[in-house]
Amino acid sequence: MSSAPETTRTLMNDEPLMLAALEDLAGPALILDEKLRVVRATESAEDLVGTSLPSGVNAAKLLCGGATNRPIAEALAKGVPVTGTVERPYRGGRARSIVIRATPVMRDGRRLGWVLALEAQGGAVGEPDGPVLFHGLWTRDPAMKQAFHVIERAAGRDVTVLVRGETGTGKELVARALHELSPRRDGRFAAINCAALPATLLESELFGHVRGAFTGAVRDSPGFFRSAHGGTVFLDEVAEMPLELQAKLLRVLETRTVIPVGGREPLPVDVRIVSATHQSLRMAVEQGRFRSDLMFRLRVIPIFLPPLRQRVEDVGLIAQKIVEDLNAQGGRRVSRIAPGAMTALERHPWPGNVRELRNALEYAFVIGEGPILQPGDLPVEILEPGASLGLAGGARANVPPPPTAEEPPEIARIRRALERAGGHRERAAQILGISRVTLWRRMRELGIEST
Known part of the structure; x- marks a missing residue:
């Protein structure tokens, strides 16, 4: 009669069982060692990639090939988690976009290897290898299509979104898409450039003011947050917001209220905040120009737009x-x-x-x-x-x-x-x-x- 440890060893060495379990848990997936060599691959992963994935083959080389832009291979080499898209041959000589989510396997602070979850890109965005029009944004690029997928998923949830991209990449179009695809679509979409106004005027524009709060304030003003009640507020170039106003913005996010300039009582607001920046908020935090607590509240869902x-x-x-x-x-x-x-x-x-x-x-x-x-x-x-x-x-x-x-x-x-x-x-x-x-x-x- 076999002992329990012997039975356990037999099960651990049952490769079909292990692969079936991995398939059930992760779907198309690869397990890599610390040198990025394939250790195990599920059957559906081979079907998706379109080739066999034998043990020992270098996964980064196989998946990314000789492409000039290799963000997934570069991230794996650096040992950091990454989500990206690669192009693989498909039926009829066409190409297929595959989304790869790579997660390091760590034990006691040491990286033992990787788990790569694979997924065919497609669905509502359109054919993975064809041009796509998405709320005014045209692309064939897999990374842009992945951004569209994130936008669609994030739109239905009332969470803050931070759009990162260079000037002219379409950050406001992304914000409008999030608004138009959300339950708030019938509300107002209000956009303001935080770098275009001096601090005193920006504060009044965002939070409103009461009559007599300053010279020229001849009547009450609701401000962007209150005027967009039930809708979406888009804060472009949010990294340029002065520190004293960042504290007031954090209060809006935490309490869902605003205090107008010259006012004393907090007033309720119901808005979704989408912000954008062309620079790294983390770097701005390190330089003391941006509050870390506000950064984490703004970038619940980060969306990156690649440059042209x-x-x-x-x-x-x-x-x-x-x-x-x-x-x-x-x-x-x-x-x-x-x-x-x-x-x-x-x-x-x-x-x-x-x-x-x-x-x-x-x-x-x-x-x-x-x-x-x-x-x-x-x-x-x-x-x-x-x-x-x-x-x-x-x-x-x-x-x-x-x-x-x-x-x-x-x-x-x-x-x-x-x-x-x-x-x-x-x-x-x-x-x-x-x-x-x-x-x-x-x-x-x-x-x-x-x-």
């Missing part, structure tokens, strides 16, 4: 949508973007993100002519990163005089191209998207001469 330079495939998609919007406004109508212009758009790092892209295309609509948006229609900084209207070292050989306000658009456009090219006609023709002969002919017809 990390979403090169989105540049063409978004550019086409912006062109459609500009066509609808009347005036010039663009049927397509020339390949050279698209190459320039995709090469640009877009420090201003989608907002800068829209500005560049609006410029192109005004400056250019005809149904094709040419490279020469774009601003000089898009065509030549770091360039300015002046040439390095002050050299300006054979450069025509700058355009005047009275000149026809075509003359102005040719002069600008020659300016950028330092008077070199062949290069100017490339900027304009025409042949050198055509440029020479038009210059002669229009009376443009290099000097």
Whole structure:
């Protein structure tokens, strides 16, 4: 008769049982050792990844491949938990997005390995490998689609959300999506930029004031929180809020009341707070510029928006949508973007993100002519990163005089191209998207001469 310890050892060595238990608990999952090698993989994980996952294979290399952007592999190498998305081959040669949630297995302060939970991305957001329009945000990028998924899940819960992203990535659009998808959708959406107002005015705008509280306060004002009762308040650039106002904001979150400037009695408010910042709140806390207790109350659900330079495939998609919007406004109508212009758009790092892209295309609509948006229609900084209207070292050989306000658009456009090219006609023709002969002919017809 087998003893109890022997029975336990037999069960512990029963690999089908262990994998079945892991499947029931975690679904598609991998167990890795401390060197990121696969120890065990559930059957559904192999189906999802689309390949066998033998013991000993390096999971980071297998899942992330040779991709340039490898946040999951980098996080695993650093030993920190991470949630991210990878692309894997799918039926018909297409790609499939897989969400990976990696959690370290720790014992006595030492990392023994990892558990990776896998999930196919999809559902209400749309096909994982196709373009998606989500409340004004267009993307093909898996990380953006994952952000959309978080937004959908968070919208129904009345919790605070912190949106982190660079200027122009669409933080206010995310806040509006959270409002429109929430039970508060029939209430007011009130947005305020905390960096745009001085402290005294910001306090009055947010919390309201009573008559006579300060010079010019001729009547009571409810402020953003009370006027948005039953709705959503969006605090953009919340990291710029002065410390003394952070204490009052914390009180709103803790007591659901506000005290107007000059008032004494707390007044009830019922709002959901969504905030946004382009910088790290944790760093602001470390620098003494932000309260740690407020940070934790604001970032119950953090949402990260990747910058446009990390979403090169989105540049063409978004550019086409912006062109459609500009066509609808009347005036010039663009049927397509020339390949050279698209190459320039995709090469640009877009420090201003989608907002800068829209500005560049609006410029192109005004400056250019005809149904094709040419490279020469774009601003000089898009065509030549770091360039300015002046040439390095002050050299300006054979450069025509700058355009005047009275000149026809075509003359102005040719002069600008020659300016950028330092008077070199062949290069100017490339900027304009025409042949050198055509440029020479038009210059002669229009009376443009290099000097």
